[in-house]
Amino acid sequence: MTTVALKDVSKVFSDGTVAVDKVSLDVADGEFMVLLGPSGCGKSTVLRIIAGLEEPSSGAVLLGGEVANGLPPRERGVAMVFQDFALYPHMTVGDNIAFPLRLSGLEQDSRTERVSDVASVLGIGDVLGRRPNQLSGGQRQRVAMGRAIVRRPGLFLMDEPLSNLDSGLRAELRAEISALVREMGVSTIYVTHDQAEALTMADRVAIMRKGVLQDVGTPTQVYGRPATLYVAAFLGSPRMNLLEAAVYVHLDRYVELALGEQSLYLPWDNIRSRAVAHYHGERIVVGVRAEALTPVALDAPGDVVRGRIRYLEHHGHESLAFLDIGATAIIVDEVGGPVTESATGDGAMRRLSRFARRLAGRPAEPGPDAEPHPIAGRTGVLGRHQRRPAELAIRLAPYPAVRAGDPLAVSVRMDALHFFDDRGDRIDVGWR
Numbered sequence: 001m002t003t004v005a006l007k008d009v010s011k012v013f014s015d016g017t018v019a020v021d022k023v024s025l026d027v028a029d030g031e032f033m034v035l036l037g038p039s040g041c042g043k044s045t046v047l048r049i050i051a052g053l054e055e056p057s058s059g060a061v062l063l064g065g066e067v068a069n070g071l072p073p074r075e076r077g078v079a080m081v082f083q084d085f086a087l088y089p090h091m092t093v094g095d096n097i098a099f100p101l102r103l104s105g106l107e108q109d110s111r112t113e114r115v116s117d118v119a120s121v122l123g124i125g126d127v128l129g130r131r132p133n134q135l136s137g138g139q140r141q142r143v144a145m146g147r148a149i150v151r152r153p154g155l156f157l158m159d160e161p162l163s164n165l166d167s168g169l170r171a172e173l174r175a176e177i178s179a180l181v182r183e184m185g186v187s188t189i190y191v192t193h194d195q196a197e198a199l200t201m202a203d204r205v206a207i208m209r210k211g212v213l214q215d216v217g218t219p220t221q222v223y224g225r226p227a228t229l230y231v232a233a234f235l236g237s238p239r240m241n242l243l244e245a246a247v248y249v250h251l252d253r254y255v256e257l258a259l260g261e262q263s264l265y266l267p268w269d270n271i272r273s274r275a276v277a278h279y280h281g282e283r284i285v286v287g288v289r290a291e292a293l294t295p296v297a298l299d300a301p302g303d304v305v306r307g308r309i310r311y312l313e314h315h316g317h318e319s320l321a322f323l324d325i326g327a328t329a330i331i332v333d334e335v336g337g338p339v340t341e342s343a344t345g346d347g348a349m350r351r352l353s354r355f356a357r358r359l360a361g362r363p364a365e366p367g368p369d370a371e372p373h374p375i376a377g378r379t380g381v382l383g384r385h386q387r388r389p390a391e392l393a394i395r396l397a398p399y400p401a402v403r404a405g406d407p408l409a410v411s412v413r414m415d416a417l418h419f420f421d422d423r424g425d426r427i428d429v430g431w432r
């Protein structure tokens with residue numbers, strides 16, 4: 001049971017790679033903190049710095065309020081669980097779990113008792129005599145957990161502990177791990193690139209990109225009110241629709257968000273309009289999640305956008321329609337993953353369709369800009385990021401009675417819009 005505080009921690013490796021860039025983060029006693037981000041963003045390095053396996057280039061690490069820089073790993077009271085389980089193949093399960101206790105000099109009887117307690121909690125009491133290669137993946141990960149728990153550490157550090165397991169088992173162990181560490185009341189820092197894991201397990205999530213901490217908050221906060229364009233693009237499935245919008249203030253009437261061929265209007269008396277009105281004559285990014293878009297009749301009045309369905313994706317429990325509304329999408333790089341691709345435009349579907357057209361000798365459809373398409377004079381996100389014809393992701397009932405090419409109108413929940421400026425930062429419009 002301990003607290004962790006990172007103060008401006010950076011790590012620059014000898015080859016000049018800046019793996020961690022001035023990260024400050026507090027983990028409360030007993031808190032379950034998830035470090036989330038794509039491969040290479042520096043999550044594991046942060047964990048290794050806290051464990052004492054890596055020294056920070058600058059900044060301070062505090063454990064339980066005491067500076068821990070320079071303290072050897074074994075004196076930090078932390079236990080690590082890794083993705084590859086890291087079990088000793090020549091030892092039995094029981095000996096693997098007992099190993100840290102043997103190192104600490106605990107006598108045989110107490111060791112046996114502690115190991116059997118832990119094994120029964122984890123449901124592996126009947127395999128204590130086996131070797132790791134005689135276990136399933138799930139059992140191996142339970143043994144690795146057991147070896148971490150048995151020492152009764154003050155802090156758990158877990159580095160993608162479930163990523164070598166199949167998805168069913170991952171979901172099961174996800175629930176088990178979060179229940180177990182909460183019951184034990186041990187502070188935990190859990191690294192993953194899997195947003196579902198982060199959002200379901202965490203008390204708070206810290207999202208990293210290229211060594212920089214982007215946002216920290218409860219799952220509801222980071223999903224519902226992302227601090228940056230990057231976090232908005234990273235969280236959610238389908239990904240948030242991110243559209244370029246020109247802002248025009250019509251004094252005392254409304255603020256117009258011009259999305260290319262059509263506009264949305266924020267009423268002037270809405271507190272949110274005032275914040276957006278500062279960007280009169282400029283371009284911002286408007287974010288809207290699929291759940292804020294509801295199909296309506298083609299001639300429905302109100303806050304509605306209309307377009308044609310470019311293609312549909314059927315996911316069994318729902319179908320997604322991707323709607324061409326004559327707007328421009330902002331593509332945030334390095335968010336990775338197949339969902340981004342389809343939800344933001346240049347998905348496998350489109351690549352295949354272009355390939356098929358080429359094979360058939362038909363002219364290419366207007367595709368995404370191959371190069372970033374800067375807006376003159378802009379150096380911010382609107383200048384740097386790739387822009388493409390937007391394909392608005394909309395949720396529909398499974399296997400709907402619409403097809404590619406059909407017109408569709410969707411009503412937009414205006415109070416669920418997100419706004420980002422040219423730096424990629426959230427435009428604060430007051431909390432909803």
Ligand SMILES: Nc1ncnc2c1ncn2[C@@H]1O[C@H](COP(=O)(O)OP(=O)(O)OP(=O)(O)O)[C@@H](O)[C@H]1O
Nearest residue numbers: 013015017019038039040041042043044045046193
């Ligand atoms: N010893 C090292 N020397 C040089 N660069 C390194 C070293 N270790 C890590 N890096 C680099 O630092 C960056 C962050 O690596 P890190 O392993 O922390 O990322 P990560 O977010 O945990 O990624 P993954 O999920 O793939 O493990 C990467 O660019 C990586 O290549």
